[in-house]
Amino acid sequence: AQSVSQHNHHVILSEAASLELGCNYSYGGTVNLFWYVQYPGQHLQLLLKYFSGDPLVKGIKGFEAEFIKSKFSFNLRKPSVQWSDTAEYFCAVNARYGNNRLAFGKGNQVVVIP
Amino acid sequence: DTEVTQTPKHLVMGMTNKKSLKCEQHMGHRAMYWYKQKAKKPPELMFVYSYEKLSINESVPSRFSPECPNSSLLNLHLHALQPEDSALYLCASSQATGGINHEQFFGPGTRLTVL
Numbered sequence: 001a002q003s004v005s006q007h008n009h010h011v012i013l014s015e016a017a018s019l020e021l022g023c024n025y026s027y028g029g030t031v032n033l034f035w036y037v038q039y040p041g042q043h044l045q046l047l048l049k050y051f052s053g054d055p056l057v058k059g060i061k062g063f064e065a066e067f068i069k070s071k072f073s074f075n076l077r078k079p080s081v082q083w084s085d086t087a088e089y090f091c092a093v094n095a096r097y098g099n100n101r102l103a104f105g106k107g108n109q110v111v112v113i114p
Numbered sequence: 115d116t117e118v119t120q121t122p123k124h125l126v127m128g129m130t131n132k133k134s135l136k137c138e139q140h141m142g143h144r145a146m147y148w149y150k151q152k153a154k155k156p157p158e159l160m161f162v163y164s165y166e167k168l169s170i171n172e173s174v175p176s177r178f179s180p181e182c183p184n185s186s187l188l189n190l191h192l193h194a195l196q197p198e199d200s201a202l203y204l205c206a207s208s209q210a211t212g213g214i215n216h217e218q219f220f221g222p223g224t225r226l227t228v229l
Contacts, residue, residue, distance in 0.1 A: 044204065090156050100162075100211040100216050
């Protein structure tokens with residue numbers, strides 16, 4: 001079964017600072033990778049996804065993530081955050097040829113101070 | 115239409131009540147999911163339906179009873195719940211469960227409070 005690790009559960013930063021959230025997974029086979037965001041009081045939304053191809057993936061709202069297969073990592077980045085990026089961020093993984101069971105990381109709570 | 119809808123948005127129920135949560139999607143997806151999410155925690159998978167058949171039950175207590183009347187609808191019937199069952203219940207759908215490249219689309223959830 002897949003498992004996902006996210007570090008630094010609580011992140012506090014100022015507007016215009018850069019953000020990087022780490023995500024590492026453990027699974028021996030081929031995976032699909034996702035970052036979801038949950039704004040306060042709102043539902044889970046897909047930020048970006050990686051299935052295959054270019055390991056640098058661009059998502060919505062200026063976010064990007066890089067898949068590094070050798071490191072089993074899929075880190076999320078944004079060069080300059082805004083107050084509206086305050087949210088919970090979840091990394092998730094599923095097996096490419098499995099039953100689509102998503103394994104979520106524990107999440108990163110990001111607070112951006114104006 | 116890339117939307118998963120859920121009703122009601124909020125539900126308060128007593129431990130002896132029977133209620134149901136509803137989920138609907140019109141994307142032609144053949145897989146639907148129920149998740150439970152506690153505050154500040156990731157979603158936990160409860161059930162998966164594939165082509166209207168229950169394919170995964172993550173050892174969920176029998177006081178939660180899922181139902182998939184057709185490919186667009188998913189219900190979760192609740193009976194004799196406990197206060198610790200209070201949570202956000204999320205529905206999701208995807209094109210299918212097997213194969214490749216199937217992202218899950220999540221609904222807004224039902225916020226359930228059990229008194």
